[in-house]
Amino acid sequence: MSLTLRTISREQHLAYIQTLPAASHMQVPAWADVKAEWRSESLGWFDDRTGELVGAGLVLYRQLPKIKRYLAYLPEGPVINWFAPNLTEWLEPMLAHLKQQGAFSVKMGPPVIIRRWEAGSIKQGIQNPDVKRLRDIEADFIEPRAFEVADKLRRMGWQQGEDGGAGFGDVQPRYVFQVPLANRSLEDVHKNFNQLWRRNIKKAEKAGVEVVQGGYHDLEEWQRLYEITAVRDHFRPRPLSYFQRMWTALNTEDPNRMRLYF
Structure with a gap:
């Protein structure tokens, strides 16, 4: 496949993302509105033969103080065919374009999963005194x-970085825990919880605890709980305004993109 790279509109960008089975929320056009302190741009790769956006x-872009030089960041992106044999032909034009835009450094987050661990394997690893880190546990799936x-x-x-590096405070975690819920009954999900969790759930139900969906005006209460958690777990919380901006930006683009539960 011969490719051409060029800037695209927000509408083109969103329309393409909506054709995919999945993509990071940090690669939708509205994420640029969340990161208002950065300049943003949408890039598109086109198949020269068909003219299709692929x-x-x-x-x-984050500008350095006093000079027109930028850090360029594609969080959990770009959304391309990472397994394409001609990967160089996808990325080299992107680098050339970013350099023209004044970027002196480029950071990206390839959404490529190398290893997966099932919950049972991790549980066994935690019980093993010889296991010091996740990589010490044999993976259930390797790509x-x-x-x-x-x-x-x-x-x-x-170069693969271990942290955000200078100027990048938004580095994404390398290891992510996910609970697969699709096509599973609540009973099936509960079976994979340990005995203590199942007991606590039943205890909460008997006590009358309910789960309800909140809205924009409930973000203040969520922020209160979030800041309590930040003190307890020793991390620096973001301000309420950040999450209010996130809610407005993401849900204006897609009303079901961000949800809040209590």
């Missing part, structure tokens, strides 16, 4: 193509 990326992607990126000069 990839997209939201780029955030061999992901290692090829990593090798290609290294050969292109990309």
Whole structure:
């Protein structure tokens, strides 16, 4: 496939994302409105043969003080075919474009999963005194193509960072815990909880605890609980205004994108 890269409109960007089975919320056009302190741009990759849009990326630019030089960041993106054999032909035009825009450094987050661990395997690992970190546990699933992607990126000069680096306070976690709920009954989900969790759920139900969906005006109460958690778990919380902006931006673009539960 021969490719052409060019800037695209928010409407084109969103329409493409909506055709995909999944994409990060940080690669939708509205995320640029959340990150108001960054300049943003939508990029699109087009198939030269058909003219079809086949990839997209939201780029955030942060300017250095006093000079027109930028850090360019594609959080959990770009949304392209990362397993394509011609990966260089996807990324080199992007780098050339970002350089033209004044970027001196580019950070991206390839949404490529290398390893998956089932909950049972992690539980056994926690009980093993020889296990010091997640990588010490044998993975239940390994994607061999992901290692090829990593090798290609290294050969292109990309470096894997352990943290956000200078100027990047929004680095995403490398390990993510997910509970698969699709096509599963509540009883089936409960079966995978440990005995203490199941007992606590039953205790809460008997005590009359209910789960309800909140709205924008409930964010203040959520913020109160969030700040209590931040003190307890020793992390720096974001201000209420950040989540209010997030709610407004994301839900204006898609009314079901961000939900709040109590």
